[in-house]
Amino acid sequence: EVQMLESGGGLVKPGGSLRLSCAASGFPFTNYNMNWVRQAPGKGLEWVSCISRSSDFIYYADSVKGRFTISRDNARNLLYLQMNSLRADDMAVYYCAREVQPNHLDYWGQGTLLTVSS
Amino acid sequence: SYVLTQPPSVSVAPGQTATITCGDNNIGSKSVHWYQQKPGQAPVLVVYDDTDRPSGIPERFSGSNSGNTATLTISRVEAGDEADYYCLVWDTTIDHYVFGTGTKVTVL
Numbered sequence: 001e002v003q004m005l006e007s008g009g010g011l012v013k014p015g016g017s018l019r020l021s022c023a024a025s026g027f028p029f030t031n032y033n034m035n036w037v038r039q040a041p042g043k044g045l046e047w048v049s050c051i052s053r054s055s056d057f058i059y060y061a062d063s064v065k066g067r068f069t070i071s072r073d074n075a076r077n078l079l080y081l082q083m084n085s086l087r088a089d090d091m092a093v094y095y096c097a098r099e100v101q102p103n104h105l106d107y108w109g110q111g112t113l114l115t116v117s118s
Numbered sequence: 119s120y121v122l123t124q125p126p127s128v129s130v131a132p133g134q135t136a137t138i139t140c141g142d143n144n145i146g147s148k149s150v151h152w153y154q155q156k157p158g159q160a161p162v163l164v165v166y167d168d169t170d171r172p173s174g175i176p177e178r179f180s181g182s183n184s185g186n187t188a189t190l191t192i193s194r195v196e197a198g199d200e201a202d203y204y205c206l207v208w209d210t211t212i213d214h215y216v217f218g219t220g221t222k223v224t225v226l
Contacts, residue, residue: 103208
């Protein structure tokens with residue numbers, strides 16, 4: 001069974017940093033591009049970032065470029081999102097999602113909540 | 119960044135048909151995918167590549183895409199279909215995913 005479990009969310013002050021993790025299981029992790037998507041409270045879905053299978057292609061939404069860094073550890077089936085210079089508008093549930101062709105996200109984790117507040 | 123335009127809400131009686139649109143210039147040239155999200159849950163893929171259904175998704179869910187509008191149609195609507203629905207495309211010109219604004223489907 002395909003499963004993804006996010007962790008690392010919590011309360012951070014504006015300007016702070018946090019790293020999210022996503023543990024994948026039930027599929028060959030190294031064969032898939034992976035993504036982060038977020039959803040602010042009461043708002044819609046917003047794509048955040050994508051990383052290719054071997055980390056040679058990485059893309060970011062304009063809203064996080066320069067502040068967030070996506071990475072992966074294929075040996076441990078882990079996806080990461082390092083978030084720096086956090087702002088109030090970064091507050092959201094963050095989902096990791098597996099990418100398949102033609103470019104879409106077929107399986108999602110249950111999400112982890114980031115709260116940014118002083 | 120931009121978003122795809124969806125109606126904020128659609129109301130439908132049980133047994134009737136719900137139609138949700140997703141608009142963008144020449145969206146018919148892109149592959150469109152649709153997600154259902156119930157409160158407190160992660161999104162679930164219901165239609166991919168304009169018209170295909172993942173295994174386990176009822177045939178009542180169907181999609182189409184042409185010109186400037188993609189459409190998700192839910193036939194014979196049931197109470198359990200009440201949820202938010204989002205469209206998604208991959209924009210090759212900017213190498214970004216773009217979501218629709220979301221549509222709340224209410225079953226009367």
